[in-house]
Amino acid sequence: MSIVRRVLGALTVAALAVTVSPGAAGAAEEPAGVLHLTVIAPDGTPSQGSVDVVAADSGYDVQLLQLDESGQLRVEVPAGDYKIAISPGYVDPDLPDDSLRQWVPGRTDWAGAGTVRVSAGGTTDVSERLLTPSPLTLRARDAVTGAPIDRVCVYVDTRRNLCGDGEVTVPPLVPGPQEVRVYTDDYSHLPRDTTVTVLADGSGSAVVDLTPAAHVVSRVVDAATGAPVAGACVTPAPAGTGELPDNPGRYCSDASGNVRVGLVEAGSWNLFARPAGGSGYGAQWVGATGGTGDAKQARVVTLRAGQTVTVPPIRLDRAGVVTGTVTSAATGRPATSGTVTLALGSGFFPEWGTDLDAQGRYRIDWLGPYAWPLLFTTADNATQWSGGFALRGKAVPVTVRAGATTVYNLAARRGVLVTGRLVDPEGRPVAAELTVRNARTREVIGRTLDRDGEYALRVLGPQPVTLAWLWTPPYVSYAGWYDGAARPADATQVTLPGTGTLRLDVEVDRYPAG
Numbered sequence: 001m002s003i004v005r006r007v008l009g010a011l012t013v014a015a016l017a018v019t020v021s022p023g024a025a026g027a028a029e030e031p032a033g034v035l036h037l038t039v040i041a042p043d044g045t046p047s048q049g050s051v052d053v054v055a056a057d058s059g060y061d062v063q064l065l066q067l068d069e070s071g072q073l074r075v076e077v078p079a080g081d082y083k084i085a086i087s088p089g090y091v092d093p094d095l096p097d098d099s100l101r102q103w104v105p106g107r108t109d110w111a112g113a114g115t116v117r118v119s120a121g122g123t124t125d126v127s128e129r130l131l132t133p134s135p136l137t138l139r140a141r142d143a144v145t146g147a148p149i150d151r152v153c154v155y156v157d158t159r160r161n162l163c164g165d166g167e168v169t170v171p172p173l174v175p176g177p178q179e180v181r182v183y184t185d186d187y188s189h190l191p192r193d194t195t196v197t198v199l200a201d202g203s204g205s206a207v208v209d210l211t212p213a214a215h216v217v218s219r220v221v222d223a224a225t226g227a228p229v230a231g232a233c234v235t236p237a238p239a240g241t242g243e244l245p246d247n248p249g250r251y252c253s254d255a256s257g258n259v260r261v262g263l264v265e266a267g268s269w270n271l272f273a274r275p276a277g278g279s280g281y282g283a284q285w286v287g288a289t290g291g292t293g294d295a296k297q298a299r300v301v302t303l304r305a306g307q308t309v310t311v312p313p314i315r316l317d318r319a320g321v322v323t324g325t326v327t328s329a330a331t332g333r334p335a336t337s338g339t340v341t342l343a344l345g346s347g348f349f350p351e352w353g354t355d356l357d358a359q360g361r362y363r364i365d366w367l368g369p370y371a372w373p374l375l376f377t378t379a380d381n382a383t384q385w386s387g388g389f390a391l392r393g394k395a396v397p398v399t400v401r402a403g404a405t406t407v408y409n410l411a412a413r414r415g416v417l418v419t420g421r422l423v424d425p426e427g428r429p430v431a432a433e434l435t436v437r438n439a440r441t442r443e444v445i446g447r448t449l450d451r452d453g454e455y456a457l458r459v460l461g462p463q464p465v466t467l468a469w470l471w472t473p474p475y476v477s478y479a480g481w482y483d484g485a486a487r488p489a490d491a492t493q494v495t496l497p498g499t500g501t502l503r504l505d506v507e508v509d510r511y512p513a514g
Contacts, residue, residue, distance in 0.1 A: 030078040031120035038125070039071045039086055042132040046071030048093035049086060056081040056115045056441055058473035059428050066093070079120040083113040085475070088130055099157045104128050106307045108176035108198075110475040124391075133172030135209035140182055142189070144305060145207040149151060149189065151237035155181040156328055175200040180411075187262035189213055198224025208472045212306030219222055220253040220273065231276030232316065233288075236261060242295035242373075242392055244343040248274060248351050259314075260486065263318045270298035273314050275366065277466040282319030282368030282402070290315050293370035293397060316368070320400040322408055323363040323454035326356055328381055329388075329411040333398045334360025338378030344444050371397035374408070382415025382458040390445045391438060391461035415458040416496050420467070420505040422450050429453020432471040439464035455506075460497030469508050486511040 012275050036112055037045040050246035051073055054061040061079055067073050067086075084104040104126060118124045124294035140152040153163035154361035156178075160171045163185050173354070175198045189210035195267065196206040220232040235249040239264025253259040273291075275281035285298035292298060326335040338361045341353030356378070373395035374386040386408065387396030398408045422432050429452060436459050438448040446459040459465070467482035468491070480493035482504065496502060 015273055016059060016332050019400065025104050032076050033079050033120050034074055034076050034117040034123040035116070035118050036074050036125045037067075037072065037084065037125055038127045039067055040129050041071075041088070041090075042128075042130050044129075044446065047086070047088055047130055049089035049096040049506075051087075052474060053077060054110075054474050056083055057424075057426065058349055058476065059424060061474050063474065065314060068073055076383055077118055077315075081115040081117050083110065083115060083475075084126065084128075085207055086128060086130065097124045097159075098135060098158060100133055102128070104217070106131055108174050108178055108394060110470045111265070115239060116223065116492040132200065134175050134198050134200055134202045134204065135172050136178075136198045136206065137167055137184065138170055138171040138180075138196065138205070139167045140184075140189075140206045140210050141207060143211045146163045149184060149239050149342075151184055151186060153183050153185050168363065170196075170198075173198045175204075183212060184210065186349055187213060187215075188263060190263060199293070205415040207226050209406055211265075212302035213262055214264040214266055214305060215308040216264060216269075216271065216301060216303070216311055217297070217308060218259055218271075218311040219260075220257045220259055220303050221313045221315055223317045226313075226423065228255070229275065229281060229316055230257065230267075230282065231281070232259070232314070233274050233276075233280065234259050234314070236259050236264050236269040236273045236276070237269050237272055237295070239298075239300045240296055240323055244272060244345070244352050246351060252276075257313075265304055269301045269303065270295055271300075271311065272317065275316055275319075277366065280318055280401070281316040283366055284314075284370065286311070286314050291367065291368045293372035293400070318369070320402050320404040321363065321365045321405040322367060322372070322374070322398055322400050322403060323361070324407050324409040325378060326360045326362065326412055327343040327364070328378075328409050328414065330414045333413075335359075335378040335412060336360065338376065340364065341375050341377070342372065344375060344447075355433055359447055367400045368404040369400050371399045373397050376410055376412055380458070381412035381415070381445075382460045383411060384410075384415075384460055385423075386410065388413050388460075391462060406514075413460060414498065415460045417456065417458055417496055417501045418446075418496070419454070419456045419480070419501065420503050422453050422455055422506050422508065424471075425507065425509055430471055430473070432469050432506075434506065435470075436465050437468065439466050459496060462498045464493045464495050466493055467504065467506065469506055470513065471508045472513075477511050478508060479513035480509055480511045482506050484509065 041047045049505050051065045052063045087098050087101045091097040106112050107113050127438040140149040155161045177195050181193050198204045220229045220464045234251040265277040271286040274283040285295050288299050310385050338356045341350050354362050354364050360508040376419050377383045385395035386398050424430050431451050433449045446457050471478045478485050483492040485491045
């Protein structure tokens with residue numbers, strides 16, 4: 001179970017009661033049996049908490065069932081093989097502790113869990129005694145030099161997040177392999193998610209190697225006067241891609257304009273500078289001598305592990321405004337929902353752009369005076385760059401002028417409607433994410449998150465594409481490519497037509513997500 005998933009589970013447990021997979025409705029009509037579970041605490045008393053019952057083939061699940069006061073529950077499920085997870089509620093039965101989750105019989109993760117067979121028309125009795133949680137001593141060392149790291153931190157969940165000098169005693173966890181995040185609070189090393197082994201007698205210890213982080217140091221100034229600019233945040237991005245993270249970052253200039261960008265991996269990077277809102281300055285890709293709106297013209301900063309590189313001052317120009325209206329080329333009507341951004345993101349929080357209003361209008365007032373490719377994502381049209389193109393490299397840049405307003409309207413092209421079913425190897429509908437990439441450039445040109453086994457998305461053609469899928473049933477993740485490929489090199493290329501529709505049914509498989 002990932003650290004992120006553990007946090008999300010803790011946040012949602014109080015709000016959810018029972019959830020089932022997309023195939024559960026149909027599965028419930030199959031021959032069923034009863035699972036009778038009895039759970040006792042390490043001291044032999046009835047346990048409180050929640051239980052998840054998940055089919056071994058991920059085709060059915062019932063989550064957040066509550067143990068009664070006697071530590072028991074009875075639930076009717078379709079006949080088949082199941083894995084059972086128990087999250088004890090030692091402090092509050094209504095707030096089970098997911099970090100102490102135990103899988104029958106006495107395991108700590110999905111892979112190690114045993115299977116329980118429920119037969120049609122019968123009752124399957126399962127008894128489980130919870131293991132006594134045990135602490136773990138953890139140290140960290142530099143992966144390059146082998147030297148001990150003086151200050152180390154360990155994150156398990158929001159209740160188990162602590163630092164120590166030289167070593168940390170991790171609060172008690174279920175004995176067995178456990179996933180933790182190890183980091184340094186001074187950003188000297190890259191954080192690492194790793195698996196450690198907790199021993200039942202409390203003698204468990206682990207040494208985790210952390211890679212030294214690279215850093216970029218610079219100074220943010222006014223391009224005209226050279227005066228320092230405070231509050232401008234600098235974000236590293238993979239060189240030449242134009243990709244930006246969902247989070248704009250936390251590395252911002254101080255009152256003297258100084259900025260230190262940390263926790264950067266070795267490799268080649270571009271820098272994106274975004275001034276504080278209301279400052280009057282414009283964002284930029286940091287170029288060799290000034291700002292640019294084109295990531296391909298940005299300065300490339302090459303870093304080694306642990307290296308600190310000083311970049312010449314980042315010179316900010318005054319901002320301009322770009323505004324306009326997005327309509328559908330097919331109907332002429334305004335796009336009533338969507339985003340205008342600098343990069344493809346989740347779409348839920350357009351940190352690098354803005355939302356369309358109900359009349360299809362948008363306004364961005366924090367871009368520097370350069371030529372910017374803009375990405376338009378709307379509900380009923382294909383995702384496309386300014387000019388109506390699928391790929392960033394073919395976009396028609398929109399020129400922003402300092403202190404002025406540029407109007408750019410787009411009649412968005414509908415594109416090809418791609419539809420199909422998403423099913424598991426047994427033919428049952430699944431919830432999965434589909435990502436469409438140009439087969440030559442690997443650039444993402446469309447993405448959809450299906451919820452009911454039927455997907456539909458619009459993409460621009462003609463072009464050759466590949467389709468990647470990500471299937472994440474409870475406690476396990478699978479990933480692959482159309483049609484039946486476990487590796488991107490083996491993905492079947494599909495040629496999108498220029499117009500019309502295309503049906504592609506996608507069968508996911510149990511390839512472990514890497």
